[in-house]
Amino acid sequence: MTFDGRLFSGITVLAAVAESGSFVRAADALGLSPSGVSRAVSRLEKRVGVRLLDRTTRSQTLLETRIITVASPRYVAEHGQPGKPEEVSKHQRIMFYNPVTAKPFEWEFHRGKKVTEIPAEGRLLVSDVETMLGACIAGAGIAQVMEIGVEQVMRDGLLVDLFPDWSDERFPLYALFPSRRHRAAKVEAFINFCIESLSAAAPVRHAQIRPRGASAAKKLRRTPHGDRDD
Template identity: 40%
Template sequence: MAFDGRLLSGVSVLTAVVEGGSFVQAAEILGLSASGVSRAVARLEARMGVRLLDRTTRSMQLSDEGRRFYEQVGPMLANIEEAATLASGAASAVRGRLRVDIDPFFAQLLLTERMASFLARYPELSLELVTREHVGDLIADGIDVAIRFGEPWRSSAIARKLLATRVLTVASPGYLRRYGRPKHPSELSRHTCILFRDPATGRPFAWEFHKGRKILPVTTPVRLVLSDVGSMLSACVAGVGVAQVLALSAQPLLDRRQLVELFPEWRDETFPLYALYPSRHQPAAKVRAFIDFALEAVR
């Protein structure tokens, strides 16, 4: 297939459709009509001899061939954009739309109150925060960077660790007055425990206790399972039971004595926070800027 500018133009339109989620949204991004966008995609499909989008009256999504094609050309278009920025002498310019897939509790805990200053710092940037239960395909979903707790699953994304926060076992003073304070993790089998569901597996996280190199697994009775960190902390403060929480989220409650750490000698387990972005030689300036912003927040 001989290369010409119309092919690159068609790929750019297809990318706008995927990232925008519709022909109408792509038209607004590109300054075209929706019918013009549709014709450009149809010309690209005719030139390639393959259907890239499956369309119905109510929905539109990439076909299997279209997804494979988009996953290949997406990083290339990003590299072209980055090369153009470098050639223009504005490599540090932070502009355009930035889509971030972010852990909802991290956003609420550390980022929301700082968002105004971040946007003021980069007036040419528009920010879209997306919260999902787990990270999908960053390129296919049009995500520039994801901020997530836990070790990343195998993928082509580049992972950068932002922090590792301790895992603490806590209960409220009221719960301890009613049921007594366990002196050793093995005594938790006689207590009500609040478990957190792992979004990657759909099962509750197993409880472990770390002291140096020693690891002690503990089987806890399943009385309450939650998938929202805020709800888990609220239930624990209300005296429902014992919970394992991240120090990053629980420290204010510990400082106010609304929660009590139970086993300070078994607190060597940590849980990481990562920034994930699509594989490429250099992340875009807007991605670097947001990662730096997240690092400022956690510090």
Template identity: 35%
Template sequence: MQTDNRLLNGASVFLAVVESGSFARAAVVLGMTSSGVSRAVARLEQRVGVRLLHRTTRAVRATAEGERFYEEVAPLLAGIQAAAEHAGGASGQVRGHLRVRADGLFSRVVLAPRIGELLALYPELNIELQTHEDVGDLVADGIDVAVRFGEPASSNLVTRRLLSTRVLTVASPAYLERHGRPKRPQDLLQHRCIQYRDASSGRPFSWEFHRQGKVLPVAVPFSLLVSDVGAKLEACLAGAGITQVLALGMQPLLAEGRLVELFPDWPGEVFPLHAFYPSRRHPPAKVRAFIDFCLALVGQGDTIDTARRFPGSE
């Protein structure tokens, strides 16, 4: 069977459908219409002489033959793309459209104030920055790289740790004046607490306190449950209750006395920040450049106690 551009294009479209799970999402990734995607797959099936996808009104999934075709073709197409990039020098050129899905706190405190430096360094690069608390489906949504706090879930994404930052338990002076200061973590059971809902699980984050290898869980009651980090912080500053925050970016509020760290003798709990991108043998230069830029901002693998001065911030 002669191999031509139509066969390669059809295989690329088929891979996008399998990886995204639908014709509509594949169309977004490929910049095509859903009907165009469907026709391309139909032509591929006619060309290879076997049905590759089961189609229903609710879902699209690969047949047994389609799964085998995907497993054999996916690495070949990845190799062709990598070879083309290397032959043309594109793998070393940082340019084009980079879609980033980033945690709101990291975007606001670290990335946004310095993103202009990356754009100045690479004039042919343009960045679409989405604030999102969950990684989501990068392939289906056409996202090049995501940045999120927390331990990575098992997936086919490549993961790179950027930093770890301490977890602080804090309150405003106004709250402490009205309700008193808890002397130990267990005293939180008698206080008003502000909880944050984990976007990935839909449940409030559990509170733990770490010291010299000891872990003390405390099932704190909440008087307020929020799903936005900014709202949680503002409510705490206004005296609505005690909350837990990441140390990253909190130093100005602590230094000004607007927030008080309640348990500095329990300093051991840290929370990691990771970058995620789709698994590829050769990630695009724009993705590598973005991750390297983030590492330069925070210091590779450093544990960040409070907001620190980044290189060039003087």
């Protein structure tokens, strides 16, 4: 078998990228420029006819939902309703655990460009949304939740929005997938299913993203700030 030096060189570069986890770090280790490493891997992929690395992932915004501050009527009857965001620090709060920081998520209140931050303090810390909602409905304290998913309990009067004028914070829900070159039909179908399901559950005023395809485009509208899969 004839020894192919170029193929072997490409494999060496590929191994360096895989080991270091970065084109930049591989370039430093090999004494090459990042663009040189990228070209070497591209040549190898072309030679073997297979894409060997997913250089990036694509993200598509499925929905943007409001963050609202809620409590049960029972809690409000027993403890009173805070008149402004700063007053929640004097109330019992149900905090949600942030696995990235190992601390509770910070509380913020948004009204237009104004943002009020409240220190994350509370006696009850949970890591499950259903547990948080159950505790809040039972009157254990005030919670900040995504509006999507709590519409029914709000309509039933089990929870009330304490600060409807301070709920301009938006939380985007994304779909992450490998880059467009290998976008499988089943991935496309699943993303469109998610968009349709979430949009059907979300209030009309929420920013929504349309699925791909002409027929689906007639049903939904794209959010003004949605990411495009270019």
